[in-house]
Amino acid sequence: MARSTGGSQIAYDFNVLGEVKSDAELAHDLLTGNEEAFTQFVNAFHARLSHYSFLMCGQREDAEEVAQETLIKVFESIDELRDPGRLKAWVFRIAKNECLMKRRKSAFAPKTELSLDELRPRADGEGHMAGIEIADWDSLPDNLLLDSELQSALMTSIQQLPETYRSVVLLRDVEGLSTNETAEVLELTPDTVKTRLHRGRLALRQYMDLYLRNTRGGRRV
């Protein structure tokens, strides 16, 4: 028996008047012509979609276009959304397709597979001397916002991930979608999402570990 469903319970925190809404509430407000919901949705999702698209497409100009095109499509067809509880997954699926359209106009990136074996740190030395070199992760600030260099390194590391893994890490860990929502957006099975998420996370940790060891030093454990 699983200890937790792992489902996303993330609601929208618009940072405006401290209001927090679920997918279903937000979809309801939009469909009933609530002007305030419209403005809040646009402001909050424009930022999320621009960011997601930038990390997927790699170009600021493309990202802005993708975000705007996605929002237009959302408002043109939100009345066709069958399950209001899946608003977020529906919006990101439109954004993903817009990103794919953009990418078709540019060069195709080769597919890269990450194997667990290459992501596992190897112990060097023998017997009691065996150990792994690892960055001092405990020394990082609690709040990422306090360290702009760290934030920038994280963004670069996310962009370095092969696309197959980046798309999953972005939706699951950055955007906070559940496994099932991510599977719906990317048209994958939940098991494939879990496999890619694990490898993507390990690769991201590896890139960040290398950055941290180079900038802050490491230690042997």
Add this chain to the structure above:
Amino acid sequence: MNENECARVFALLSEYLDQELPAVTCDELEQHLGDCPQCVQFVRSLRRSIELCRQYGGSRSLTQLNPNVMDGLRKAYAEMLSKRRRSQEDPSGTRDAGR
């Protein structure tokens, strides 16, 4: 440190951190962690890396759109609401069909 056991644990770490492992497997994994400082450090670094992604996702500030773009969105929204109102008032679409 047991290489085979470390490799098995390594493959399960995301599910462990997402609390998606069956209780029995979770207990076995934690038992291994109790004896393996390398795996403990690795788990801490992976957890921190995931936390950074979540903080990063939550750190975006609201953005203001160009007024022209906002007008385009408002127009698309108004048209959708109007279409929706028409279909609610006349679900079979007979009023339009006769025109």
